[in-house]
Amino acid sequence: xxxxxxxxxxxxAADSSHAETVPAVKTGTALIQSxxxxxxxxxxxxxxxxxxxxxxxxxxxxxxxxxxYLSILGSIWAIAAYMLFPMEGNxxxxxxxxxxxxxxxxxxxxxxxxxxxxxxxxxxxTDVEIADERHKVGGNQVARxxxxxxxxxxxRESGFSRRAVIRNSxxxxxxxxxxPAVVLFRGLAPQDENPVxxxxxxxxxxxxxxxxxxxxxxxxxxxxxxxxxxxxxPEGLSELHHGKLEEKAKAAxxxxxxxxxxxxxLPDRASWSYDGIVAYSKICTHVGCPVAxxxxxxxxxxxPCHQSQFDVANHCEVxxxxxxxxxxxxxxxxxxxxxxxxxxxxxxxxxxSFWERH
Amino acid sequence: MNRSKRRTGRxxxxxxxxxxxxxxxxxxxxxxxxxxxxxxxxxxxxxxETIEEGGKLFQANCATCHGLEAQGTNDGPSLIGxxxxxxxxxxxxxxxxxxxxxxxxxxxPVQFTDEQVKQLAYYVAxxxxxxxxxxxSLVNGGGxxxxxxxxxxxxxxxxxxxxxxGGALTEGKFAPPLTDVSGVHIYEAMVTGPQNMxxxxxxxxxxxxxxxxxxxxxxxxxxRSPGGFELxxxxxxxxxxxxxxxxxxxxxxxxxxxxxxxx
Numbered sequence: 066x067x068x069x070x071x072x073x074x075x076x077x078a079a080d081s082s083h084a085e086t087v088p089a090v091k092t093g094t095a096l097i098q099s100x101x102x103x104x105x106x107x108x109x110x111x112x113x114x115x116x117x118x119x120x121x122x123x124x125x126x127x128x129x130x131x132x133x134y135l136s137i138l139g140s141i142w143a144i145a146a147y148m149l150f151p152m153e154g155n156x157x158x159x160x161x162x163x164x165x166x167x168x169x170x171x172x173x174x175x176x177x178x179x180x181x182x183x184x185x186x187x188x189x190x191t192d193v194e195i196a197d198e199r200h201k202v203g204g205n206q207v208a209r210x211x212x213x214x215x216x217x218x219x220x221r222e223s224g225f226s227r228r229a230v231i232r233n234s235x236x237x238x239x240x241x242x243x244x245p246a247v248v249l250f251r252g253l254a255p256q257d258e259n260p261v262x263x264x265x266x267x268x269x270x271x272x273x274x275x276x277x278x279x280x281x282x283x284x285x286x287x288x289x290x291x292x293x294x295x296x297x298x299p300e301g302l303s304e305l306h307h308g309k310l311e312e313k314a315k316a317a318x319x320x321x322x323x324x325x326x327x328x329x330x331l332p333d334r335a336s337w338s339y340d341g342i343v344a345y346s347k348i349c350t351h352v353g354c355p356v357a358x359x360x361x362x363x364x365x366x367x368x369p370c371h372q373s374q375f376d377v378a379n380h381c382e383v384x385x386x387x388x389x390x391x392x393x394x395x396x397x398x399x400x401x402x403x404x405x406x407x408x409x410x411x412x413x414x415x416x417x418s419f420w421e422r423h
Numbered sequence: 424m425n426r427s428k429r430r431t432g433r434x435x436x437x438x439x440x441x442x443x444x445x446x447x448x449x450x451x452x453x454x455x456x457x458x459x460x461x462x463x464x465x466x467x468x469x470x471x472e473t474i475e476e477g478g479k480l481f482q483a484n485c486a487t488c489h490g491l492e493a494q495g496t497n498d499g500p501s502l503i504g505x506x507x508x509x510x511x512x513x514x515x516x517x518x519x520x521x522x523x524x525x526x527x528x529x530x531x532p533v534q535f536t537d538e539q540v541k542q543l544a545y546y547v548a549x550x551x552x553x554x555x556x557x558x559x560s561l562v563n564g565g566g567x568x569x570x571x572x573x574x575x576x577x578x579x580x581x582x583x584x585x586x587x588x589g590g591a592l593t594e595g596k597f598a599p600p601l602t603d604v605s606g607v608h609i610y611e612a613m614v615t616g617p618q619n620m621x622x623x624x625x626x627x628x629x630x631x632x633x634x635x636x637x638x639x640x641x642x643x644x645x646x647r648s649p650g651g652f653e654l655x656x657x658x659x660x661x662x663x664x665x666x667x668x669x670x671x672x673x674x675x676x677x678x679x680x681x682x683x684x685x686x
C-alpha cells in the first residue's frame with residue numbers, strides 16, 4: 066500500500082525485526098545509557114468485524130456504494146434545484162430556496178463521495194499495520210555533486226554568468242515589471258490632494274446649519290428638548306451627488322441637549338455649546354465606528370464595536386475602552402433665525418489615529 | 424371495533440374532555456364578552472371621574488416614590504409634565520411600579536387593568552401638559568416601511584439592533600428587543616424617552632415618520648429573514664457562537680471518525 070519513494074519496498078515485513086537492528090558494537094567498560102523512549106512497536110492486530118464476518122463486509126460494501134449513489138443523486142438534485150427554484154422574481158425568498166436546495170444537493174454530492182471513500186478505506190480495504198520510515202533529508206555525496214553539476218552545466222550552456230548584458234537586462238525587466246501595478250493602485254488613492262489634509266477637514270464651516278439626517282431639514286435650538294438626541298449632517302450634504310458617503314463619514318454629528326447644570330465644560334470651550342446643547346463627532350476615535358448609543362440619564366456614549374465609552378457631560382472624555390482621545394466637539398451657536406449653525410469646522414481631525422496624527 | 428365496544432359503556436370516554444372544553448369555551452366567551460364591554464367604556468381623558476380615580480390609584484401605588492403631588496422625591500422623578508404617554512408606556516408595559524432598584528426598570532407583567540392604566544395616565548396628564556397617548560392611525564402600521572427602515576437605521580438601530588432584536592448598553596443596562604412591543608408603546612417610548620433612551624420629539628422625527636418606523640418594525644416581524652435561520656438576529660455574536668460550536672464540532676467529530684480504527 067504505502068510505499069517509500071526511494072526503496073519502493075513495503076516496510077511492513079521489515080518492521081518486525083526492528084528491535085534486533087541495534088548495531089553489535091562492543092561497549093567495553095563504557096556505561097551505555099539506555100534511550101528514555103523505547104519503540105513500543107505496533108499494538109496487537111485486531112481484526113475488524115468486516116474481516117471476520119462476510120455478511121458485515123457485504124454490508125459495508127453496500128454502505129459505500131450507496132453513499133456514492135447518493136452523491137450522484139445529490140449532483141443531479143443540485144442541477145434540478147437550479148431549474149426548479151429559479152431566482153427570477155424580485156423576491157428575496159427565491160434566493161433562499163435556490164441557495165438552500167442547490168446547497169443541499171452539492172453538500173450531499175461532496176459528502177457522499179467523502180464519507181464513502183473514508184468508509185471504504187476504513188472498513189473494506191486491506192487492514193495491515195505498516196510503518197513508513199522517513200528517509201534522510203540530505204542526499205548522498207553523488208546526488209549532491211550531480212545537482213551541483215546540473216546547475217553548472219545550465220549556467221555554462223545558457224551563459225547566464227558569462228553574458229552579463231543579457232542577464233542584467235533580464236533582471237532590469239523583472240524589476241520594472243511591477244511598476245505599472247504600483248502606478249495603477251496609486252490611482253485608487255486621492256489624486257492631487259494631500260490625504261492628511263482630507264482627513265483633517267470636514268464639510269463643516271462657520272455658519273453651516275445643522276440639519277437632520279437623512280432629510281436635511283435645518284434644526285432650531287428650540288426643537289431640541291432636554292434628553293433629545295438628534296442625528297445630524299451638515300447643510301447641503303443630502304444634496305451632494307459626488308462623494309456623499311465620504312463626506313458623511315467624516316461630518317456625521319450627534320446633537321444632544323443636557324440640563325445645563327449637568328454639563329461640565331472646559332473653560333476654553335464654554336462658548337461651544339448653546340444652553341446645554343452640545344454637538345460631538347459621531348466617529349469613534351478608536352477605529353471609526355459610529356458612536357451613537359446615547360444614554361440620556363448617565364450621559365454616556367457607547368461605541369458598539371469595542372465598548373469605548375465617552376462621558377458627554379465631561380467634554381466626551383474616554384471613561385472606558387480602547388479609544389485614545391475624546392470625541393471631537395463641533396462648536397455651535399444660534400443664527401439670527403434661531404437655527405443651530407457651526408461656529409467652524411472641527412478643531413481637530415475626526416476619527417481614528419492615522420500616520421500624521423496619534 | 425373499539426368504538427362499538429365502548430358504546431356499550433355508560434359514558435363515552437371523551438365525554439369528560441368534551442364537557443371540559445365546552446365549559447372552557449363558555450367561560451372564555453363570557454369573559455371575552457364581559458371584557459369587551461368594559462373596554463368600550465374607555466375612560467374619557469377629561470372627565471373629572473377619570474382623573475379622580477387615577478388620583479386614588481396614584482396615591483396608593485406611586486406616591487411613595489414620586490411624591491403625593493407627583494412632585495418627585497429622592498427615590499423617583501417628578502411626573503409633572505411627563506404627559507399621559509409616559510405613564511401609559513411605563514405602567515402599560517409593566518415597568519412601573521418598579522419592583523426594585525437596578526440598572527434599569529425591567530418589563531414585567533402589567534400590574535393594572537387597561538382602564539386603570541388610562542386613569543393613571545390622565546391623572547398625571549392633568550398635572551401638567553405633556554405628550555398624549557397617540558392616535559390609532561399613527562400606531563397601526565399603515566405607513567411607509569422603506570422610509571421607516573431608513574429612519575430606524577439612523578436613529579434606533581445602533582441600540583435596538585437593525586432587526587429590532589435589542590442590544591447591550593453600559594453597566595448592565597440594555598436596549599430591549601422591539602419584537603412583540605405594541606405600536607402604541609413604541610410610539611410613546613420615542614416621544615417620551617423612557618429611562619436612558621433619548622427623547623425623539625415630533626420635530627426630530629415627525630409623527631408620520633414615527634408611524635413609518637412602527638410600520639417597518641411590524642414588517643420585519645411579519646416577514647422573517649429571507650436568509651433563513653436568524654439565530655435571534657443578534658449578528659456576529661450568535662452566528663460566531665453557532666459556527667464555533669456546531670461547525671468546528673462537526674469538523675472535530677469527522678476528524679475523530681476518520682482517524683479511528685474501524686470496528
